Amino acid sequence: MPGRKRPPRTRREQILRSAYHVAARRGVDGLTIRLVASDARLSSGLLLFHYKTKRQLLLALLDWLLDRTLVPPDLERRGDRGKPPLTVFLGTLRREMHRLSREPAHLRLLFAFWVLGARDAEIGARMREELDRYRAAFRPIVLAVLRAEPARFHRTTAEGMTTVAVSFIKGCAVQAMIDPDGFGITQYLHAAESLIGRGLASAPPPAGRR
Amino acid sequence: MPGRKRPPRTRREQILRSAYHVAARRGVDGLTIRLVASDARLSSGLLLFHYKTKRQLLLALLDWLLDRTLVPPDLERRGDRGKPPLTVFLGTLRREMHRLSREPAHLRLLFAFWVLGARDAEIGARMREELDRYRAAFRPIVLAVLRAEPARFHRTTAEGMTTVAVSFIKGCAVQAMIDPDGFGITQYLHAAESLIGRGLASAPPPAGRR
């Protein structure tokens, strides 16, 4: 059975998928070299041949996960042309919350890494880096919002506003993660938008999604 | 040295303090019977005499922590009498965000438990229970806000609004936890309040706090 069967690219991807699988079921702490190996149907030795150490496997898994969750929002959508900036802004927030709340498993794992990142410098740095990238993606639309109503956003900085935006998204994500069943995102969004300026208060949810 | 020296009440408190100490430094996963015992200067055996199992110790630590972080806000403050409900509401949010963002260590630990709770039914239940209590404390003020502006909050439910309120708080807390240094709560609050209806937009931060 042993020998050069598959190119390393494939193997590593296979291992990562299994790593995700195991981590999703048993948590990051429950992730074990042996468990991942058996899930991927290979020996623990082989796993450590491809990822020299458990730590490296975890870091790779983190990257794998970040690529799939913190994708910067698309601000150039057709259909948003001509709409007021605040509307586009709120629509983007809405879309992001929908997207994230739909995959609670990814979110749970992301938060688990977050907790790790508090004590592991490398993980923490990697995480902050990617989060900054994500936050930065909101900058253009936030600037447009601020410029559109100078009086209202008199002394508000773009920094502060982007932070509020992603924090809001995160708050919603946390909520969805804690209580995936009893969480009505429609109610949630309606309440949020009635609290925020009258922007989208009565708009229907984006077509084709639930 | 052995023998009946201190009443069990004291011992258990001492152990919990040490457990918190260790968990704060090394994380919940890094918490070890032996570490806690040595921090409390007793043998591992004694620790397991007072808390039959590590799991029970963790549950006790969780309760200890919840008592200190998720204290329901005081809505009956002098000084809020006569103010419009939305003002009181936003003021409460502001105060809660301040309070939580001031103790990042507690927060980090709370989130760590959160992650555990995703896989451990008992921890999860305990957590949800306490969070519901916390959220319920916001109900009266939220109801007052909704009643005060029926047009604006036309189809908004109290459920949705309370959830948004605590999610908002949580989002802020997460932010403060991730990046305790680069997090300017003043900027943050200003941006948030300029986004939300003009309630407190230009009010100074509550006296006596930073």
Added chain:
DNA sequence: ACCGATATTGAACCGCCGGTCAACTTCGCG
């Protein structure tokens, strides 16, 4: 003064986990 309940110790047990390694297999290439 003694006894049983309670508190306390530290060694010991056992299972798991990360990581190493020598052996073996397969492949591409000359």
Added chain:
DNA sequence: CGCGAAGTTGACCGGCGGTTCAATATCGGT
């Protein structure tokens, strides 16, 4: 065909962590 590089295995090691336990010490009550 043969050789070296890459892939693969499973046994093994050292260590740690939760838990058990027999032995001991101390206390309150009679």
